[in-house]
Amino acid sequence: xxxxxxxxxxxxxxxAGADSIKLTLDDPATVGDLKAALLQQYPDLSTLxxxxxxxxxxxxxxxxxxxxxxxxxxxxPPVSGG
Amino acid sequence: xxxxxxxxxxxxxxxAGADSIKLTLDDPATVGDLKAALLQQYPDLSTLxxxxxxxxxxxxxxxxxxxxxxxxxxxxPPVSGG
Amino acid sequence: MIxxxxxxxxxxxxxxxxADPDCGANLMFLGTTRRWTGETETLELNYECYQEMAExxxxxxxxxxxxxxxxxxxxxVHRIGNVPVGQASLAVAVSSPHRGVAFDAAQWLIDTLKQxxxxxxxxxxxxxxxxxxxxxxxxxx
Amino acid sequence: MIxxxxxxxxxxxxxxxxADPDCGANLMFLGTTRRWTGETETLELNYECYQEMAExxxxxxxxxxxxxxxxxxxxxVHRIGNVPVGQASLAVAVSSPHRGVAFDAAQWLIDTLKQxxxxxxxxxxxxxxxxxxxxxxxxxx
Numbered sequence: 411x412x413x414x415x416x417x418x419x420x421x422x423x424x425x426a427g428a429d430s431i432k433l434t435l436d437d438p439a440t441v442g443d444l445k446a447a448l449l450q451q452y453p454d455l456s457t458l459x460x461x462x463x464x465x466x467x468x469x470x471x472x473x474x475x476x477x478x479x480x481x482x483x484x485x486x487p488p489v490s491g492g
Numbered sequence: 493x494x495x496x497x498x499x500x501x502x503x504x505x506x507x508a509g510a511d512s513i514k515l516t517l518d519d520p521a522t523v524g525d526l527k528a529a530l531l532q533q534y535p536d537l538s539t540l541x542x543x544x545x546x547x548x549x550x551x552x553x554x555x556x557x558x559x560x561x562x563x564x565x566x567x568x569p570p571v572s573g574g
Numbered sequence: 575m576i577x578x579x580x581x582x583x584x585x586x587x588x589x590x591x592x593a594d595p596d597c598g599a600n601l602m603f604l605g606t607t608r609r610w611t612g613e614t615e616t617l618e619l620n621y622e623c624y625q626e627m628a629e630x631x632x633x634x635x636x637x638x639x640x641x642x643x644x645x646x647x648x649x650x651v652h653r654i655g656n657v658p659v660g661q662a663s664l665a666v667a668v669s670s671p672h673r674g675v676a677f678d679a680a681q682w683l684i685d686t687l688k689q690x691x692x693x694x695x696x697x698x699x700x701x702x703x704x705x706x707x708x709x710x711x712x713x714x715x
Numbered sequence: 716m717i718x719x720x721x722x723x724x725x726x727x728x729x730x731x732x733x734a735d736p737d738c739g740a741n742l743m744f745l746g747t748t749r750r751w752t753g754e755t756e757t758l759e760l761n762y763e764c765y766q767e768m769a770e771x772x773x774x775x776x777x778x779x780x781x782x783x784x785x786x787x788x789x790x791x792v793h794r795i796g797n798v799p800v801g802q803a804s805l806a807v808a809v810s811s812p813h814r815g816v817a818f819d820a821a822q823w824l825i826d827t828l829k830q831x832x833x834x835x836x837x838x839x840x841x842x843x844x845x846x847x848x849x850x851x852x853x854x855x856x
Contacts (some may be wrong), residue, residue: 420694490707491693502835572848573834596748608739
């Protein structure tokens with residue numbers, strides 16, 4: 411099993427009602443698996459999550475990126491800095 | 493006869509050795525006539541004058557622009573502000 | 575130099591940061607909170623960031639800009655928290671020996687920052703409505 | 716606002732001049748005296764202008780820029796006289812509701828200013844040589 415800390419921002423944080431979420435996934439797990447688990451536990455994210463990019467330990471990732479226990483995954487909705 | 497005050501700048505001023513020159517031209521006279529008179533009286537301007545634009549009463553002109561007595565003609569070498 | 579701060583941006587300091595005797599061109603862009611967007615009156619913007627990652631992405635941007643262009647000074651400051659109308663959320667200052675380079679680099683930095691750096695703004699309207707701005711997503715509408 | 720001055724340019728004031736709550740984009744360009752041009756070391760630039768005409772041309776430029784682009788604030792300051800290395804001879808500041816407009820307008824203003832406004836610079840090198848810069852003419856070489 412691998413333990414993941416997901417941090418959430420902006421509208422994603424509000425929809426989940428939490429600024430961080432701890433998830434435990436079967437080993438091995440990818441970012442795609444994480445998103446599926448997130449959606450199951452937080453269905454309110456369903457409208458926004460398809461627009462979010464996940465960052466693994468502060469690097470943008472894709473659905474195939476492998477996760478390891480203890481990593482931090484950022485849930486990044488479309489950005490609007492500037 | 494028409495009296496013209498020619499003001500000179502930068503390298504043109506240095507080549508003529510004067511920051512302004514009073515010239516009297518036969519009426520009618522154009523900017524082209526003025527340039528010919530300038531060249532005759534200030535042959536040191538010969539290298540630069542072909543690159544200069546004349547301004548009549550603070551408006552850029554061409555060789556056909558008519559001159560009237562009392563007007564100010566600026567001799568404008570290629571500009572380099574900024 | 576990059577900075578993410580909750581304090582008002584000192585634009586004079588940002589410009590002084592990039593001053594360099596070998597540079598003829600100094601350019602500074604300030605992005606400020608604008609009052610009107612169409613018929614919506616904004617009272618303030620409320621910025622949030624993913625701090626560690628935003629700093630990392632800003633550093634990457636600056637490194638890439640320096641690889642692409644002959645820049646000497648480079649300063650990016652983003653303010654987070656509440657930014658009232660008229661105040662700056664972003665300062666990008668660059669210096670270069672050449673003007674075209676300064677303009678190209680500054681535009682690229684701002685464009686790319688707006689696409690990749692994990693910072694978000696929430697609009698607060700005069701009526702007290704709030705809306706997170708997530709381009710391409712319609713979740714708040 | 717346009718200004719031709721013998722005093723050092725106050726860039727902070729130029730930027731404040733164009734601040735506008737309806738503008739999200741504020742851009743300032745500072746043209747400064749650069750030390751090196753190829754292998755020539757510049758000590759200072761010495762600017763001269765045809766005062767009345769330069770002001771008239773600057774006003775025309777600003778009017779045309781406002782016709783072409785949605786600008787709110789617009790400030791052009793040119794310093795004349797001696798401008799030592801590192802100091803500014805030109806400040807162009809603009810504000811607009813939109814960023815692209817601010818960049819386009821500022822670039823056009825600077826490009827056009829450099830082509831039409833009767834201001835000239837003389838380079839003074841470390842060796843004490845002086846040379847008027849008259850692009851396209853080779854009279855000083």
